[in-house]
Amino acid sequence: MEKLVERKLTKKDYFVVSSLLFALFFGAGNLIFPLHLGQLAGHNWLPATLGFLVTGVLLPLLSVLAIAITRSKGVYDVGLPLGPTFALVFMVLIHATIGPLFGTPRTATVSFTVGLAPLVPQQYQQVALFGFSALFFLAAFLLSYKENNIASNLGKVLNPVFLVLLFLVFLVSFLKPMGSVSQAAPTAQYLHGAFTNGFLEGYNTMDALAGLAFGVTVVTAVRAMGKKREKSVAAVTAKAGFFSMSAVVVIYLLLIVVGAMSLGRFKLSADGGVAFSQIVNAYAGSFGQAVLATLITVTCLTTAVGLVAAFAQDFHAHFPKVSYHTWLALSCLASFLTANFGLEQIIAWSTPMLMFLYPLSMVLILLSVFSPLFKRDGAVYFMVVLFTVVPAFFDMVVAFPAVVSQSAFGKAVAAFRLHYLPLASIGLSWVVPALVGLVLGLGVYFYKKARVSVGVTEKE
Structure with missing residues (x-):
């Protein structure tokens, strides 16, 4: 009976879990893809936003609820009704995609390409990427080394820094708008298919996949706070998921509108990273670029920590002969190597x-x-x-x-x-x-x- 005694969570505890979920979901892609969507959709931003929110917010929220409702401990349990073989293959594919092959390396390459590359001469780009990605994944390894500290590191430290910097970007953008949203011309694809294209654009966030994989990280954090019963863990996860994704909705809306307004000064950019860099430089020059570099690096690092931790936790659970720390090191090393192929190749594949x-x-x-x-x-x-x-x-x-x-x-x-x-x-x-x-x-x-x-x- 003593094991079933639970600590009642405070509002502060719920805030920490919600902040953890927010930090895990919100990475660099969540900044650059909605911004670019605003440029693509122009004055058709509203239907495009609704489509984007289905795959970029509703599905990730449902993925958290799926973990809670089925009382799963991770992506493996979600696929288990189809048998252990399918569940294991599905888990490996999900973690490989959002982990060392694509998602995790992208956190380093996006933060470098958008934040630091404009400050580095062209001939030193590859060397700079190598050094930056090495330091980046070393930091991710250290921050996720102790499983029970993940909630504290993300929710209490990195997340507030990110939110303050992002608020400054929004404040300047809306005080001195670059153009009118109603006059922003949409691209041909978004003239009539804005909702569908916004829906597909939400795939790029990878958040529905990440929600399944992060389940084990969230469950570990909630249990460390004193929740023992599966029903209690599920309830806390569901409630925190709702609050965290509500914050994501607000940020997406603001980013999409800022992207549409930017067409008043700039042409359609190749991607949201270029757009973000242009906007910040227009308002604040090299100082703005330094702020952007910090902003992108912080938000990418929070996502990277969640991804490498989830990878290590799930793989250790199913291949226990290899320790959590060894899986963590392998994930960080593989992500570092893949990152050096460059952002363009990572996105293409x-x-x-x-x-x-x-x-x-x-x-x-x-x-x-x-x-x-x-x-x-x-x-x-x-x-x-x-x-x-x-x-x-x-x-x-x-x-x-x-x-x-x-x-x-x-x-x-x-x-x-x-x-x-x-x-x-x-x-x-x-x-x-x-x-x-x-x-x-x-x-x-x-x-x-x-x-x-x-x-x-x-x-x-």
Whole structure:
């Protein structure tokens, strides 16, 4: 009975957990992608924002709720209704994508490219990236070395610094706007398909994937605060998730509007990082660039800490012969090596994986959230995932760089996809098949339930 005695969390405790979740989710991509979306959408920023919020906020929030509702300890448990083999493969794919292959290296390359590269002569860029990324991942390793200190390091120290700097950027931007949002011209894609394109742009944040992976970090932090029962841990996680993602909504809205206003002075930029650099330099020159470098580095470091910790915790849990600290070191080392390929290569090869994993993650998140309605029945999971994985694979092939997408195989897949799969032209070819799988899976579930009921009645 003594083990079940729990400490009642204070408002300060909830604030720390909410701040932890915010810090884990909000990285450099969460700064640059909404800003660029504002430039792309122009005066159509509102429908684009609504689409972006679905995949950039609602899905990450649902991923936290999925962890809470199913009382999972991480991404492995979310896929477990489909069997341990699927769960393990899914966990490895998620962590590889948001971890050492793409997501974690991007935290270093974005902070360098946006914040420091403009201050470094061109001939020293590669050397500077090497040195910066080495120091960056050394800091991430040290901050995440003690698992129980992660909440304190992120929620109490780095997060407030980030918020203060970001507030200064917003304050100056709205006191002296660069242009009128109503007069900002949208790009051709956002003239009529603003919502859908905003929806797909939200994939780039990787937050729905990260939400599943960060579950273990959040659960560890909540338990360290004195919560022992699974139900209590789930309730704290859900409540903190709601508060943290509400803050993200406000910041996204402000960033998108700032991006749209910037068209009054600048042309459409290549990406949000360039736009951010232009805006800050226009207002504050080299001092502004130094502030931007600090802002980007702080927010990237918070995300990197969460990613390497989640990677190490999950892999240690499933491959316990290797210690948490060894997995942590391997994650940081691999991320450091990948980062030195540069931001452009990382983004080019991460997009296809996101087109494949996001649909699978979305359906698993939604199935987990609504799982009490069908008792986490494996047949429902199996049908939905089966009907999702094939079109998601097709979307991945089409999104690969030209070496794959323009090959004979890539062109054949693209032609088949457009001809036979509804919504393929807007990148959502998985939606209709997933709904078909859901209907079939629920049909199997209710049929089995009816058979059991009939059997019970006959025995009586």
